[in-house]
Amino acid sequence: DAGVTQSPTHLIKTRGQQVTLRCSPKSGHDTVSWYQQALGQGPQFIFQYYEEEERQRGNFPDRFSGHQFPNYSSELNVNALLLGDSALYLCASSRSGRPNEQFFGPGTRLTVL
Amino acid sequence: QKEVEQDPGPLSVPEGAIVSLNCTYSNSAFQYFMWYRQYSRKGPELLMYTYSSGNKEDGRFTAQVDKSSKYISLFIRDSQPSDSATYLCAMSPSGSARQLTFGSGTQLTVLP
Numbered sequence: 462d463a464g465v466t467q468s469p470t471h472l473i474k475t476r477g478q479q480v481t482l483r484c485s486p487k488s489g490h491d492t493v494s495w496y497q498q499a500l501g502q503g504p505q506f507i508f509q510y511y512e513e514e515e516r517q518r519g520n521f522p523d524r525f526s527g528h529q530f531p532n533y534s535s536e537l538n539v540n541a542l543l544l545g546d547s548a549l550y551l552c553a554s555s556r557s558g559r560p561n562e563q564f565f566g567p568g569t570r571l572t573v574l
Numbered sequence: 575q576k577e578v579e580q581d582p583g584p585l586s587v588p589e590g591a592i593v594s595l596n597c598t599y600s601n602s603a604f605q606y607f608m609w610y611r612q613y614s615r616k617g618p619e620l621l622m623y624t625y626s627s628g629n630k631e632d633g634r635f636t637a638q639v640d641k642s643s644k645y646i647s648l649f650i651r652d653s654q655p656s657d658s659a660t661y662l663c664a665m666s667p668s669g670s671a672r673q674l675t676f677g678s679g680t681q682l683t684v685l686p
Contacts, residue, residue: 465617494673503580503662503676504618517673551617553674560672561606565617 463488465554465566473572474542482537482569486554493535494563495527496551504551510535511557539571547573577601580663580677589686593650597663597677600644604675605668607639609648612660612679621661622648653684 466485474480486493492511496504506519510529529535533554539546549570553563580597587593595609606625610618622637624630630637636649646665650657660681664674 492672496674501582501678503578503664503678504674506673506675509672519673555672561608561666561674562620562623563608563674564620565610567617570615 465552465564467550467552467566467569469569470567471570471572473574475574476542476544478542478573479538479540480542480571482539482550482552482571484535484537484552484554484566486533486535486552487564489556490554490564491533491557492555492560493529493533494553494555495535495537496553496565497521498549498551498568500548507537542573544573547571575600576678577675578663578665578677581680582678584681584683586683586685587653589653589655589684591653591684593653593657593682593684595648595650595661595663595680595682597646597665598644599646599665599675601665601667601675602644603667604665606666607637607646608664608674609635609637610662610664610676611657612662614659618662655684655686658683 494509495507498504508518549568551568552566555563609622612618627641634651638647660679662679663677
């Protein structure tokens with residue numbers, strides 16, 4: 462049973478560029494959440510997707526956007542990258558009936574130069 | 575003040591010791607409480623999941639929730655070097671809200 466997968470593993474971008482991160486949820490899961498984890502900090506909630514719609518959003522600017530596809534996979538897009546966007550981006554999946562049991566992928570480490 | 579406070583450590587213990595990890599929180603709406611383990615450069619791994627107050631045991635791990643004090647704990651018995659990791663507490667309110675609010679994590683090292 463494959464767990465949550467994310468791609469790419471690492472990414473280096475320069476300020477002002479745009480980036481797209483991808484996530485495939487655990488088998489049987491239909492809900493995907495994205496988190497940002499700065500070094501030495503806990504993950505911070507960005508947004509959550511269910512039934513191809515953004516259901517909930519954390520305190521992140523509109524530069525952060527996402528999408529969920531019919532097969533439940535998801536993308537996170539960040540526009541106009543800032544140095545402060547450098548972080549580990551984590552995707553978590555869950556079943557709609559058990560929304561608080563979220564299983565995380567290995568993350569994508571984004572470095573903005 | 576952060577909604578969830580967690581002592582960052584680092585915490586070093588000898589192999590076989592009982593480890594106690596704790597978090598406090600300020601949001602009375604939190605009803606679900608989780609503990610995650612995160613190895614270096616990996617994603618968090620769900621260890622324990624509890625609802626409301628009480629204790630839950632799973633092998634060497636015991637999670638405690640005291641909602642009256644807004645205090646949760648994770649105990650690790652017979653700690654092993656493989657338990658060396660960062661431990662994150664997380665919590666969420668009931669209802670349709672599903673975002674997890676995390677503590678900043680406690681770095682644990684179990685010395686052989």
